[in-house]
Amino acid sequence: MSMSxxxxxxxxxxxxxxxxxxxxxxxxxxxxxxTLNRMAxxxxxxxxxVFVIPALISITLNFPETEPVTETRRITSNGSTDFYRLxxxxxLSRRCCAAPIPLPELRQTLDHVAAGRKPFRVVFWGSVLGGxxxxxxxxxxxxxxxxxxxxxxxxxLLQNRLGRTQLNTVAFNLLISLLTGLAVGLVTGxxxxxxxxxxxxxDIMLMIPGxxxxxxxxxxxxxNTISGTMRLAxxxxxxxxxxxxxxVALAIVEAIGGRIGA
Amino acid sequence: xxxxxxxTQLLAAFVxxxxxxxxxxxxxxxLFCASLGALLGWGVYLGAEALLASSFLPPLLxxxxxxxxxxxxxxxxxxxxxxxxxxxxxxxxxxxxxxxTMSYAVHRDMANARLYGTxxxxxxxxxxxxxxxxxxxxxxxxxxx
Numbered sequence: 552m553s554m555s556x557x558x559x560x561x562x563x564x565x566x567x568x569x570x571x572x573x574x575x576x577x578x579x580x581x582x583x584x585x586t587l588n589r590m591a592x593x594x595x596x597x598x599x600x601v602f603v604i605p606a607l608i609s610i611t612l613n614f615p616e617t618e619p620v621t622e623t624r625r626i627t628s629n630g631s632t633d634f635y636r637l638x639x640x641x642x643l644s645r646r647c648c649a650a651p652i653p654l655p656e657l658r659q660t661l662d663h664v665a666a667g668r669k670p671f672r673v674v675f676w677g678s679v680l681g682g683x684x685x686x687x688x689x690x691x692x693x694x695x696x697x698x699x700x701x702x703x704x705x706x707x708l709l710q711n712r713l714g715r716t717q718l719n720t721v722a723f724n725l726l727i728s729l730l731t732g733l734a735v736g737l738v739t740g741x742x743x744x745x746x747x748x749x750x751x752x753x754d755i756m757l758m759i760p761g762x763x764x765x766x767x768x769x770x771x772x773x774x775n776t777i778s779g780t781m782r783l784a785x786x787x788x789x790x791x792x793x794x795x796x797x798x799v800a801l802a803i804v805e806a807i808g809g810r811i812g813a
Numbered sequence: 814x815x816x817x818x819x820x821t822q823l824l825a826a827f828v829x830x831x832x833x834x835x836x837x838x839x840x841x842x843x844l845f846c847a848s849l850g851a852l853l854g855w856g857v858y859l860g861a862e863a864l865l866a867s868s869f870l871p872p873l874l875x876x877x878x879x880x881x882x883x884x885x886x887x888x889x890x891x892x893x894x895x896x897x898x899x900x901x902x903x904x905x906x907x908x909x910x911x912x913x914t915m916s917y918a919v920h921r922d923m924a925n926a927r928l929y930g931t932x933x934x935x936x937x938x939x940x941x942x943x944x945x946x947x948x949x950x951x952x953x954x955x956x957x958x
Contacts, residue, residue: 577837578895579895582895631836631837632837632838632899633837633838634834634837634838634839634840634896635838635839635840636838637893637895637896638840638892638893638896641893669837669838670838673835673836673838674835674836674838676832676835677831677832677833677834677835677836677837678832678836679832680828680829680831680832680835681829681832681833681835681836682832683828683829683832684825684826684827684828684829684830684831684832685825685829685832685904685908687821687822687825687828687829688822688825688826688829688904689908689909690909696825703832748912748913748916751912752908752909752912753829755908755911755912756829756903756906756908757836759906759908759911762899762902762903762906764937765902765906765937765940765941765944766941768937768938768941769941769944769945772941772942772945773945773948773949790911794914794915794918797915797919798915798918798919801915801916801919802919
């Protein structure tokens with residue numbers, strides 16, 4: 552199969568789109584590189600140089616008897632883990648590697664996958680279970696779990712609301728942790744039977760980049776040093792923003808509590 | 814730890830991980846298997862903690878177990894292993910120690926803040942090492958074939 556220059560660029564464009572989508576679903580850098588390399592080979596490239604870091608994808612393809620083609624894409628957002636789309640892209644890449652599908656069809660399928668997001672209802676109930684479950688897991692009572700579940704629902708709604716305003720990660724996390732800290736502090740101040748620390752830990756699990764941090768360290772251990780350090784730095788700043796928000800909230804709650812107690 | 818506490822914790826790990834699997838948009842038919850991985854992984858953690866006098870090895874072993882479990886599940890159900898790895902290692906994420914680090918820092922108790930801060934990073938490192946170890950073994954075996 553020989554490709555015209557136009558087709559080669561069309562393919563490159565589809566591959567960049569695919570890589571972009573994969574990163575947006577939380578796929579790891581090594582996985583994205585692997586998938587794109589396979590795609591290139593499936594479509595008949597004699598050589599493919601794929602370079603992916605969380606902020607950039609660069610692909611150069613060589614086809615027989617033509618000049619190499621290169622395209623680069625700047626990635627601005629790395630979304631949260633989304634198995635819903637991740638699985639679909641995986642299935643698509645497998646299909647293409649088994650037998651390459653026509654490029655317009657590839658493009659269409661990618662657009663289709665990009666448009667379909669995981670249903671909000673599921674994310675909402677997931678946050679409720681996640682916050683509640685982990686409050687109990689880290690030693691809270693059943694009542695703490697219930698309270699954390701309710702706050703988890705609030706956090707989910709807030710994340711959904713603020714996510715649409717395109718705030719940067721630091722401002723976003725600072726605001727969410729501040730509001731959560733204040734709300735939990737207030738409620739546990741009024742109902743002494745509830746444990747503030749357990750409820751907050753359960754809900755923090757919904758917000759902390761613990762998973763991203765583990766992945767960052769893993770990236771470094773397998774040799775993706777640039778991506779690993781980039782992600783780790785990102786996570787530490789993110790965790791710092793969360794900590795900052797909670798610290799202010801705790802300080803405010805304690806100041807108010809001290810005034811009332813005295 | 815009493816038996817009752819252990820059972821509560823295992824069930825809570827299951828429920829919490831189920832929540833995360835939902836948040837990540839996992840398909841319904843994989844939900845049970847994914848959350849079960851978290852429950853069993855935490856069981857391995859508790860067992861290792863009881864047998865070994867170490868704070869580094871239990872999360873490492875539990876993560877290694879979680880990845881092995883996910884690889885097997887992925888083979889059986891014919892899906893990428895990542896789908897199962899992520900929910901299974903969620904209980905190993907050091908959310909508790911991260912919180913206490915912040916809380917002690919607010920109260921200007923820097924000795925304890927440092928203690929919990931170190932523990933947080935140590936756990937993250939142990940989990941990452943456990944995952945990488947199993948993946949490296951798998952890659953070696955794949956190359957030999």
